[in-house]
Amino acid sequence: MCDINRRQQDTEDVFTLDIAPPPGYPGFAPGQFNMLYVPGVGEAAISISGDPQDSYRLLHTIRAVGDVTAQLRNKDGRSHVGVRGPFGKPWPIEAARGRDLVIVAGGIGIAPLRPVLYTVLSDRAAYGNVHLLYGARTPRDILYQDELMQWHRQGEISTTITVDAAKPSWKGDVGVVTRYIGRVRVDPENTVAMICGPEIMMRYTAGELLLKGIPMRQIHVSMERHMKCAAALCGHCQFGPYFVCRDGPVFRYSDVAPLMSTAEF
Amino acid sequence: MIHWTAEQLDAFVQHLHAESYEVIGPVIRDGAVTYDAMEELPVGYGDEQEAGRYRLTRRGDLSRFGYNLGPSTWKQFLSPPSETLFHVREDLIHPVVPEATKRAFIGVRACEMAAIEVQDRVFLQGDYREHRYEQRRQQLFIVAVNCSQAAATCFCTANNDGPAVRSGADLVLTEVNPAQPWYLVEAKSDLAKALVSKVGGSPATDEQLDQAHAAVEAAAGQISRQLPRAGLREALFEALEHSHWDAVANRCLSCGNCTQVCPTCFCFTTREEADLMNDEVSHRRVWDSCFTEMHSYTTGGPIHRKTRSRYRQWLTHKLASWEDQFGVSGCTGCGRCISWCPVGIDLTEEVQILRKTK
Ligand SMILES: Cc1cc2nc3c(=O)[nH]c(=O)nc-3n(C[C@H](O)[C@H](O)[C@H](O)COP(=O)(O)OP(=O)(O)OC[C@H]3O[C@@H](n4cnc5c(N)ncnc54)[C@H](O)[C@@H]3O)c2cc1C
Ligand code: SF4
Ligand code: SF4
Numbered sequence: 214m215c216d217i218n219r220r221q222q223d224t225e226d227v228f229t230l231d232i233a234p235p236p237g238y239p240g241f242a243p244g245q246f247n248m249l250y251v252p253g254v255g256e257a258a259i260s261i262s263g264d265p266q267d268s269y270r271l272l273h274t275i276r277a278v279g280d281v282t283a284q285l286r287n288k289d290g291r292s293h294v295g296v297r298g299p300f301g302k303p304w305p306i307e308a309a310r311g312r313d314l315v316i317v318a319g320g321i322g323i324a325p326l327r328p329v330l331y332t333v334l335s336d337r338a339a340y341g342n343v344h345l346l347y348g349a350r351t352p353r354d355i356l357y358q359d360e361l362m363q364w365h366r367q368g369e370i371s372t373t374i375t376v377d378a379a380k381p382s383w384k385g386d387v388g389v390v391t392r393y394i395g396r397v398r399v400d401p402e403n404t405v406a407m408i409c410g411p412e413i414m415m416r417y418t419a420g421e422l423l424l425k426g427i428p429m430r431q432i433h434v435s436m437e438r439h440m441k442c443a444a445a446l447c448g449h450c451q452f453g454p455y456f457v458c459r460d461g462p463v464f465r466y467s468d469v470a471p472l473m474s475t476a477e478f
Numbered sequence: 479m480i481h482w483t484a485e486q487l488d489a490f491v492q493h494l495h496a497e498s499y500e501v502i503g504p505v506i507r508d509g510a511v512t513y514d515a516m517e518e519l520p521v522g523y524g525d526e527q528e529a530g531r532y533r534l535t536r537r538g539d540l541s542r543f544g545y546n547l548g549p550s551t552w553k554q555f556l557s558p559p560s561e562t563l564f565h566v567r568e569d570l571i572h573p574v575v576p577e578a579t580k581r582a583f584i585g586v587r588a589c590e591m592a593a594i595e596v597q598d599r600v601f602l603q604g605d606y607r608e609h610r611y612e613q614r615r616q617q618l619f620i621v622a623v624n625c626s627q628a629a630a631t632c633f634c635t636a637n638n639d640g641p642a643v644r645s646g647a648d649l650v651l652t653e654v655n656p657a658q659p660w661y662l663v664e665a666k667s668d669l670a671k672a673l674v675s676k677v678g679g680s681p682a683t684d685e686q687l688d689q690a691h692a693a694v695e696a697a698a699g700q701i702s703r704q705l706p707r708a709g710l711r712e713a714l715f716e717a718l719e720h721s722h723w724d725a726v727a728n729r730c731l732s733c734g735n736c737t738q739v740c741p742t743c744f745c746f747t748t749r750e751e752a753d754l755m756n757d758e759v760s761h762r763r764v765w766d767s768c769f770t771e772m773h774s775y776t777t778g779g780p781i782h783r784k785t786r787s788r789y790r791q792w793l794t795h796k797l798a799s800w801e802d803q804f805g806v807s808g809c810t811g812c813g814r815c816i817s818w819c820p821v822g823i824d825l826t827e828e829v830q831i832l833r834k835t836k
Contacts, residue, residue: 214569252566253752253759278777293569439775441748441766444606448745448766449773451795453715454802459605475718477787 214293218270224354227321228286229262229274235296241265242303243328244407244435244463248443249273249285250295257281258440258458260325261299265332271296274324274356300443302463304329304407305433313341313399315427317390317418319348319410323356325435325462326409330361330370337369344397345372348390348410352376352383371396390414394421401426407463409435416473419466432466434473453478480663480679481686484540487651487661490677491518494582497673499619502555503584504545509534511548513555519584527629527813530822541656543585546629547812551741552583552590553597556614559765566759576610582619586647588640589632591622592810593741595646599804600744619669622647626654626693631813633703633826639810641697649674652690662690703816703826707807710829711798717832718790726828727786729821734767736815736823737792742800742808745773768792793825 219231230249241247246260263272277286288294306329314333318326326345333340345365349355355374365372373393375386386393391414404427408415415434422432438450438457450457453472455464472478482490494501495517504523505514510532511523519542524535527546537544564573586594598615601608625632625641634640643650648670652662662682665671682690737743747766752759766773769788774781782788800808809825816824 214566214571252569252761253750255748255750295571437776438781439773441746442606445604446601446606446608446744447747448768449747451768451791451799451803453794454799456803477782477784478718478791 215296217288217290217292217294220289223274223356226278227274227276227354227356229272230285230288230294231263232271232273232294232296234268234271238271238296239299240268241271241299241328243306243332244304244325245299245301246325246443246462247271247273247296247298248300248440249281250297251281251284251288252295254284255281256295256297256441257285258300258443262324262327263331265328266335274321274327276321297443300458302459302461304435304463305405306332308431309333309405310339311341313404314343315346315397315399315404315406315422316344317346317406317408317410319390319414320350320354321356322409322411322435323347326407327357329407330364334364334369341403342399343370344399345370346390346393346397347372347374348377348414349374350377352379352385389417391417391421394418394425397425399425399427402428404431406432407435408433412437412473419470429467429470430465433463434466434469435462436464436469437462479682479687480665480674481682482651482661482663482677482679484542484659484661486677486679487542488518490674491584493673493676494584494619498580499582500579501582501584502552503582504548506534511545511550513548513550513552513583513585516584524627525629527631527817528822529631529816529824530819532817537656539656539659541653541659543623543625543651543653544627544656546625546627546632547587547590547814549739549814549818551739551814552586552594553741553744555581555583556594556597556618557601557608557611557744557746560762561610562760562762564761566761567757576613578613578617580617580619581614582621584621586620586622586643587625587812588622588643589634589810589812590741591620591643591646592634592637592639593812594620596742596804596806596808596810597744599806600742603804619649619673620647621649621651624650624652624690624694625697626652626656628697628700629813629817631703631816632701632811633705633813634811635698635701636703636705636811637707637807637809641701642694652693654686654689654693660686662686703813703824705797705809705811705826705829710833711801713833714794714798714829718794720832720835722828722831722835723786723790725831726789726823727784729823730785730789731820732769732785732788733820734769735818735820737767737769738765739814739818740796741812741814742796742810743767747772768795793828797825797829
């Protein structure tokens with residue numbers, strides 16, 4: 214069981230747990246996840262949302278939606294949680310070096326993408342244009358806002374944040390993220406795209422990026438399925454020929470597009 | 479190869495007991511042949527099976543293996559339906575060490591041996607090995623049986639998984655002449671040779687070898703159901719939107735019986751149990767089924783909402799994506815899911831329709 218260094222409330226239903234890595238933890242790559250365990254309640258798959266180069270803390274940004282996540286929310290500096298990981302295939306950061314990068318996030322989907330941003334920023338010159346499109350429900354649901362806007366102002370990552378609905382006082386963009394894909398200025402053939410959000414949002418976004426001329430093989434999505442073990446043993450995340458925990462969660466869109474467009478598969 | 483009388487076979491079972499094996503094999507219970515800890519082999523039982531039907535019969539002979547398959551599977555002992563993996567006390571995890579008993583399975587059929595080898599791939603050949611399964615597997619002595627008769631639901635020949643045992647067993651028996659049975663005994667492992675030598679027996683004659691061979695051939699000849707494998711994977715992936723899934727769903731109760739009796743189905747879920755008196759939590763692993771609502775549940779509801787999607791998930795995994803994941807089919811043709819489906823859904827028929835029409 215691991216110590217919780219810190220807990221921070223990000224929005225009304227989202228919080229970030231900073232957890233001390235278990236002994237021998239090998240570090241993680243952007244897009245990988247841990248299984249967090251609350252004794253007596255259960256385990257949940259949670260992406261690691263911090264900086265991969267910081268080996269002292271594992272950040273997890275969590276939306277409280279059910280039993281385990283609600284209990285995690287009650288944790289503080291005196292509590293412990295079980296940590297198994299890291300699991301899963303990461304985002305293809307190496308493939309993005311020397312190329313333009315488009316990152317599209319919906320809701321909590323920004324969490325597994327933040328480690329990509331940290332990695333890019335640690336060697337910004339190695340990448341071409343980097344765009345972030347991020348859609349949240351309302352202005353109050355925007356995660357990591359100060360950080361993202363700072364990177365935007367510094368000209369490191371050109372960022373569009375849009376919300377589904379807002380009061381008139383909101384001066385920013387409104388509507389689904391796909392509406393703003395026109396703002397993305399990249400050399401399509403030479404671009405890597407990473408998308409994480411609800412499945413329907415990922416399909417529409419991928420569709421728009423294809424129209425823009427980004428090859429299907431260079432578009433990546435992060436899939437979500439029920440998970441119990443994360444070790445390709447429990448059978449829950451079975452997805453066509455894949456186990457999402459082992460062969461994903463990050464997939465090339467070209468490998469999963471037909472499966473994603475089959476309803477309830 | 480050795481020739482045993484029925485008495486010598488019975489003596490062999492007793493010898494395993496004497497060597498302190500936990501002997502697991504056929505036990506007649508609740509009108510069926512089930513597998514459990516046993517003293518001696520039941521004599522003269524058979525079964526009649528059809529889609530949605532199983533009946534235990536008395537054969538009126540002295541056969542030890544005159545039945546085919548009941549609802550039990552050997553997976554019950556290698557990855558039990560429910561087991562505690564660890565306890566948590568004062569935020570410390572205390573693993574539960576699995577039992578270290580040496581075990582013998584008696585009466586493993588070819589299709590079942592193939593199924594154990596399928597589960598070996600699932601649990602032992604990935605990035606994460608299932609240590610409990612591995613330990614139980616290493617402590618296991620397998621006495622397999624070539625079938626001398628087939629049930630109407632059997633179709634092991636479809637994938638060459640039976641009726642003759644292909645590999646994996648320590649000892650392989652063939653029962654010949656059920657009225658007054660004798661056994662052809664093939665000891666495959668050194669341990670089997672050592673154990674067999676304790677019972678004796680006579681070297682099998684050429685004529686006896688021929689008779690045993692003919693008995694297994696006869697079983698193969700009784701098999702009528704088919705599930706042709708060539709092109710099956712591609713055909714099923716092309717049929718994901720076939721209207722027949724709806725027709726099956728109209729009959730399917732989503733009860734999950736097929737996944738419980740299938741010897742290769744391996745899905746499990748976890749349960750937490752709090753013992754408030756002792757301030758202790760137990761973490762259990764229990765069998766799950768892709769026919770339950772929770773199996774595919776994510777925030778917002780199950781991915782496989784309709785019965786149609788659940789049956790499609792089960793069948794395409796079993797017969798198609800299993801090959802991608804484990805390099806073999808997930809079906810060894812035992813026919814259990816056909817017999818134990820309360821409404822008699824028969825995968826061999828469903829596949830035929832899915833392949834033929836749109
Ligand atoms: C690879 C991956 C990465 C994830 N990363 C994050 C993240 O960074 N932040 C975050 O807030 N959430 C993340 N999730 C979703 C998170 O796992 C679920 O919200 C969580 O399991 C819900 O558990 P619960 O007990 O609170 O909810 P309940 O509704 O009580 O869940 C019951 C059970 O259903 C399963 N389940 C429910 N929802 C999901 C789901 N969406 N995905 C998988 N299993 C589910 C779990 O096994 C859970 O034990 C991720 C999911 C996956 C698969
Ligand atoms: S399917 Fe084949 S191996 Fe299995 S019980 Fe029937 S005849 Fe024997
Ligand atoms: S799918 Fe049916 S016939 Fe095939 S191995 Fe499983 S229970 Fe037996």
